[in-house]
Amino acid sequence: MVEKPDWDAPLAEAYDRALGYLTALPDRPVGSTATRADLLAALGGPLPEGPRDAREVVADLAVAAEPGLVNTPSGRFFGFVVGGAHPAALAADWLAATWDQNACLAALSPAASAVEEVAGEWLVRLFGLPAQTSVGFVTGGQMANFTALAAARHEVLRRAGWDVEADGLAGAPRLRVLAGRHRHSTIDRALRFLGLGRNAIIPIDTDDQGRMLPGALAEALAGGDGPAIVCAQAGGVNTGAFDPLEDVCAVAHEAGAWVHVDGAFGLWAAVTPRLRHLTAGFEQADSWATDAHKWLNVPYDSGLVFCAHPEAHRAAMGVRAGYLIHGADGERDAIDYTPDFSRRARGFAVYAALRSLGRGGVADLVERCCTLAGRFAERLAAHDGVEVLNDVSLNQVLVRFLSADGDHDGHTRAVVERVQRDGTCWMSGTTWEGRAAMRISVSNWTTDQDDVDRSVEAILRCAG
Numbered sequence: 001m002v003e004k005p006d007w008d009a010p011l012a013e014a015y016d017r018a019l020g021y022l023t024a025l026p027d028r029p030v031g032s033t034a035t036r037a038d039l040l041a042a043l044g045g046p047l048p049e050g051p052r053d054a055r056e057v058v059a060d061l062a063v064a065a066e067p068g069l070v071n072t073p074s075g076r077f078f079g080f081v082v083g084g085a086h087p088a089a090l091a092a093d094w095l096a097a098t099w100d101q102n103a104c105l106a107a108l109s110p111a112a113s114a115v116e117e118v119a120g121e122w123l124v125r126l127f128g129l130p131a132q133t134s135v136g137f138v139t140g141g142q143m144a145n146f147t148a149l150a151a152a153r154h155e156v157l158r159r160a161g162w163d164v165e166a167d168g169l170a171g172a173p174r175l176r177v178l179a180g181r182h183r184h185s186t187i188d189r190a191l192r193f194l195g196l197g198r199n200a201i202i203p204i205d206t207d208d209q210g211r212m213l214p215g216a217l218a219e220a221l222a223g224g225d226g227p228a229i230v231c232a233q234a235g236g237v238n239t240g241a242f243d244p245l246e247d248v249c250a251v252a253h254e255a256g257a258w259v260h261v262d263g264a265f266g267l268w269a270a271v272t273p274r275l276r277h278l279t280a281g282f283e284q285a286d287s288w289a290t291d292a293h294k295w296l297n298v299p300y301d302s303g304l305v306f307c308a309h310p311e312a313h314r315a316a317m318g319v320r321a322g323y324l325i326h327g328a329d330g331e332r333d334a335i336d337y338t339p340d341f342s343r344r345a346r347g348f349a350v351y352a353a354l355r356s357l358g359r360g361g362v363a364d365l366v367e368r369c370c371t372l373a374g375r376f377a378e379r380l381a382a383h384d385g386v387e388v389l390n391d392v393s394l395n396q397v398l399v400r401f402l403s404a405d406g407d408h409d410g411h412t413r414a415v416v417e418r419v420q421r422d423g424t425c426w427m428s429g430t431t432w433e434g435r436a437a438m439r440i441s442v443s444n445w446t447t448d449q450d451d452v453d454r455s456v457e458a459i460l461r462c463a464g
């Protein structure tokens with residue numbers, strides 16, 4: 001006999017643990033405080049032979065895992081480009097798990113399908129993309145880039161008289177992919193997955209901020225022929241710089257190429273009048289990738305792909321099978337827009353974030369992060385021996401720490417390590433144009449001036 005489920009005890013435990021975690025967050029060290037050995041000792045042991053009480057399992061898991069968490073939802077986490085979790089989005093994500101919807105077909109979840117339809121339309125309006133733009137809710141920027149580039153591959157080869165979905169790439173016209181030298185590594189990885197290979201890329205020279213030079217792009221396009229895809233970037237992971245999208249789109253379209261924009265976080269600049277100029281012309285592109293788990297502060301994982309050519313999008317992703325029930329009357333089947341088959345109902349959390357923040361709230365969030373990035377840069381650069389390497393036009397700051405002995409790279413890396421151990425805040429390092437740097441990304445909805453000031457103090461202490 002199967003026992004009657006007890007939902008109350010494990011869910012109450014999870015709720016208490018979650019609330020305890022979130023309220024203590026501002027006072028926790030931001031980095032992890034456990035080693036691999038600590039975690040394996042706490043979590044490991046033999047696979048249990050028999051059942052165990054669900055509440056106890058949840059409680060034990062929380063106690064064992066918490067020391068090994070990097071507290072990325074903290075307002076003083078500035079590593080990579082991560083973002084926290086907005087309350088409405090987090091709570092909606094709990095419901096998505098509770099409802100346990102398989103959001104692949106409208107027939108399997110009319111609600112998940114409708115929520116994606118509504119949130120998708122809101123996003124298209126929010127970004128100011130062409131009205132017919134199709135949307136896919138994927139796991140992140142990587143899969144958004146992959147999905148968009150699959151649509152691009154379909155369309156440029158179709159125009160060249162080749163059906164890549166039917167015949168694959170063997171014998172197909174050679175496809176060129178042109179992308180800036182400072183493109184994100186997920187572009188190369190998507191091309192590997194797509195059978196194009198990273199050597200399909202023709203790297204285009206960039207300026208000192210990592211922005212693609214449109215003249216170099218025009219030259220490269222003129223230097224070859226055949227189907228072409230141009231991968232532009234809105235917001236580079238190091239400097240936060242934008243390719244000049246107006247010029248890139250003009251030059252690329254003149255040559256008949258598809259333009260894809262990787263805007264994992266930078267695309268959100270388009271939602272604020274103060275920053276929209278950075279994205280000027282981006283709406284002329286053919287596809288776009290962005291993340292909801294970064295700047296929209298939706299819990300992981302949540303990415304978004306947009307395509308100005310819905311038929312190409314569906315041709316690349318869609319699937320039909322006798323046992324599936326495909327949506328009628330304009331019902332949206334997510335399976336036609338994402339590489340997944342069965343999938344989590346990611347739209348609920350995105351919907352909740354947008355509904356909770358509204359257009360104004362998203363714009364405020366993005367502007368606030370950029371203002372605080374400016375404060376970081378100003379305060380740090382005011383100190384002797386601290387250099388800001390980039391024009392801080394968005395939310396990214398690259399900082400270098402100079403050493404009396406001339407080993408600026410070594411000193412900079414040591415400062416990053418000390419800051420991570422110190423626990424006040426957390427940021428990672430990078431190499432920009434051959435020079436070691438600390439990378440600061442302000443992308444969390446809770447970060448305020450006090451967080452920045454406390455972090456600057458800690459950084460200077462670690463550099464001192």
Ligand SMILES: *Cc1c(COP(=O)(O)O)cnc(C)c1O
Nearest residue numbers: 140141142184186237262264291
């Ligand atoms: C983060 C990022 C990606 C990858 O996105 P994921 O959500 O991590 O898959 C791609 N491009 C850029 C510019 C990014 O910042």
